[in-house]
Amino acid sequence: GAVVSQHPSRVICKSGTSVKIECRSLDFQATTMFWYRQFPKQSLMLMATSNEGSKATYEQGVEKDKFLINHASLTLSTLTVTSAHPEDSSFYICSARDGERSYEQYFGPGTRLTVT
Amino acid sequence: KQEVTQIPAALSVPEGENLVLNCSFTDSAIYNLQWFRQDPGKGLTSLLLIQSSQREQTSGRLNASLDKSSGRSTLYIAASQPGDSATYLCAVKCTGGFKTIFGAGTRLFVKA
Numbered sequence: 090g091a092v093v094s095q096h097p098s099r100v101i102c103k104s105g106t107s108v109k110i111e112c113r114s115l116d117f118q119a120t121t122m123f124w125y126r127q128f129p130k131q132s133l134m135l136m137a138t139s140n141e142g143s144k145a146t147y148e149q150g151v152e153k154d155k156f157l158i159n160h161a162s163l164t165l166s167t168l169t170v171t172s173a174h175p176e177d178s179s180f181y182i183c184s185a186r187d188g189e190r191s192y193e194q195y196f197g198p199g200t201r202l203t204v205t
Numbered sequence: 206k207q208e209v210t211q212i213p214a215a216l217s218v219p220e221g222e223n224l225v226l227n228c229s230f231t232d233s234a235i236y237n238l239q240w241f242r243q244d245p246g247k248g249l250t251s252l253l254l255i256q257s258s259q260r261e262q263t264s265g266r267l268n269a270s271l272d273k274s275s276g277r278s279t280l281y282i283a284a285s286q287p288g289d290s291a292t293y294l295c296a297v298k299c300t301g302g303f304k305t306i307f308g309a310g311t312r313l314f315v316k317a
Contacts, residue, residue, distance in 0.1 A: 123305065132294060132309040182248060184305070194298065194305060196241075198248035 091117045093185050095197035102173055102204055110168045110200045112183030119185035122166040123194075124158060127180040139166055173204040207232045207299050211308035218285055219316050226280040226311045228295030233273050236298040240269050240280050243292045243310070252293075253280070285315045 092115040102108045112122060121140050125133040137153075139145040139160035147153045155177075157169040166185075170177050184196045208231045218224050228238070237256045241249040253262045253269040255278070261270040268281040282289060295308040 125307075133296075133307045135304060135306065138304065180246075196249045196251070201246070 091115075091185075091187060091195045093119075093183065093195045093197040095181075095183055095200050097200060098198065099201045100203070102202070104174055104204055105172055107169055107171045108173055108202060110170075110181055110183075110202070112166045112168070112185065112197055114164045114185040114187075114195070117185075117187045117195075118163040119166070119187065120163065121186040122160055123184045123186075124156075124166075124168050125182045125184070127182060127199075133182060136168075170202065173202070175204045178202055178204045207235075207297060207304075207306045209295060209297050209306050209308040211293075211295050211311050213311055214309065215312040215314075217314040217316065220285060220287060222285050222315075223281070223283050224285055224313075226282070226293050226295075226313070228278040228280070228308055230276045230278075230297045230306075232299065233276055234300045235273065236300055238269075238271055238278050239296045239298070239305075240267075240278075241294040241296060243294055245292075249294070282313075285313075287315045287317045289313060290315050 094113045096111045124136045127133045135148050136151045137145045137147045137158050139158050141160050141163050145158040160166040180199050182199045184194050186194045210229045212227045239254045240252045255262050255271040266283040271278045292310040292312050294310045296305050298305045
């Protein structure tokens with residue numbers, strides 16, 4: 090089956106710094122990638138949708154200047170949390186849609202971000 | 206705007222019991238509905254995916270049904286085991302934009 094990887098799986102950073110999370114589709118071309126965040130004991134909340142080569146579409150309430158998304162190729166999307174604060178600590182999960190099979194969407198294993 | 210609700214929020218059952226988890230959604234214009242399992246601190250494991258044209262899917266001890274017109278899905282787990290303890294998430298893929306909206310999940314605990 091299709092595989093989506095995320096790197097790093099865990100990251101701890103200091104308040105005020107920026108951190109980049111990578112999401113890769115390993116064996117398929119992902120025309121669309123989605124970024125979610127999950128607070129402890131809560132469900133996944135969609136943050137943004139990105140299509141390869143175009144600007145991401147952010148959900149209401151998500152700061153686009155704080156959560157920078159780049160989808161520069163069909164196999165890679167990155168989420169950069171800029172000037173991170175402790176309240177940004179969360180579990181970030183990406184998913185990728187297989188462009189060849191439009192209904193298939195695959196999820197990465199997640200990245201645990203802790204901002205101290 | 207699509208909203209997905211899962212009931213109950215938490216459930217504790219003795220080992221061996223059959224159980225049903227419920228999911229409801231407000232907009233019937235969906236591509237598919239998917240059930241996931243999430244273990245604490247981990248990512249998602251896909252359990253069953255039901256396309257909008259389908260009524261149910263089965264995998265082992267799991268059976269998921271879909272009634273699109275009433276906006277409901279159920280996940281039936283037969284002969285529950287302690288290893289089934291996890292959070293079960295229902296997710297709906299919406300038409301237009303391919304967004305997937307998740308329910309808040311049902312935390313299941315199966316007692317040995």
